[in-house]
Amino acid sequence: MRKIDMLIPDRGQPDTAALRAHDPDALARYVLDPGNAWWRRRICADALAGRVPEARVHGLLDRIRDEDETAEVRIALLDLLAGRTELLPWLRDEERHGDGSYGVAEAVLKARGLLGDRTAAPGLSTLAASPWQRWRETGEAGLDGLVEHHGADAILADLGEDRPEDRRFALRTRHRAGLDVLPYLADPDRGVADLAQSLAADPDRLRAFVDQAPTPEAAVRAVCALHGLTEDRAETRRLDERLGGPRVGVDGLDEELRRAVVHEYAPRCERKSDPRWRLEALCTEPPGHQDVDARLTRATAALAAAGLDPAPxxxxxxxxxxxxxxxxxxRCGDEHVLISVLGRFASGHDDGHPARRALEEAGFRWIDGATGGIEVTDLCVYHFGGREPLDVDTLLFYWQD
Known part of the structure; x- marks a missing residue:
């Protein structure tokens, strides 16, 4: 066991090649021993892929069923032993594995899919539509397992297309079969339409679709998809003009604020966003060069001149x-003055603080509570786990840990 510890040091990367060549029975015994560090046991489980000693299978299955076992070890073992049909009764018993261990329920769904359990299809479809990559890939792997066992047509029939997540599966299936995905650009669910936009691959078909699109939003998506393939900004702007320059209206969001927000966030906005934001980012000029150091120097000087004793x-x-x-x-005493990197924007907790006047006289724009509270409609941005529209204050003065 000490040799295994040496192959998985406390610091640095494990020697995966050596682990793959190590005696599989020794690795299995290491995994089975709860006295070993859980993270080393998980790595050993991964190293057993394709070479699990039959004599150790029963004990490893017991580790999966043990709700007191570390979740990451259980998940690794579920991946390792996903083909064991004797595990299926436990996998299908919701009460026996409903312990809430992080990630175990998702791994169970995947294992059911890999074993061909068609009753797992709805749950896997929902998982495959997750905005979180880990769960999305887990769901997709389980659905792929179902397709391998039963064929795509059977799973499509099981799911139907009433739910957005099921239409995502239908869309992925069409794409894999080389069939046309453009009709899904008009899907009423923006997540499905966004996936179709990312999968579209024929520039000529997209050009034709722009004029035939059943909805204005689908036409916008076709233009964005086309730009992703050609990167021809001139053509994109011509098509934008042909569509009438579609934009999302936001009361109170003036041009200066809008330009700063659009060019910072629209290119990487979340899939539920209105696609007009992305088109606007492609067809409008971004703010000029932002000399952040010079701006901070100017702000500090203005605050110092006002006698506010600013910290660096x-x-x-x-x-x-x-x-x-x-x-x-x-920092100016008890007040924290915020200076945005997106433009000449400043803010603080107290709109009446002397820092406001000092900065406004120096050419800064103070974002007060009313302006900062404007929600930028349908521009969904990731923020502490959420993927919803944010207000101006959060976007100009954004922080994420």
């Missing part, structure tokens, strides 16, 4: 001691 600027990440953000913090 620190980034949002340094201020919070983790993560990163789109602003710097200048």
């Amino acid at each position: 600027p620190v980034s949002a990440g340094d201020h919070h001691q983790q993560g990163d953000g789109s602003y710097h913090v200048i």
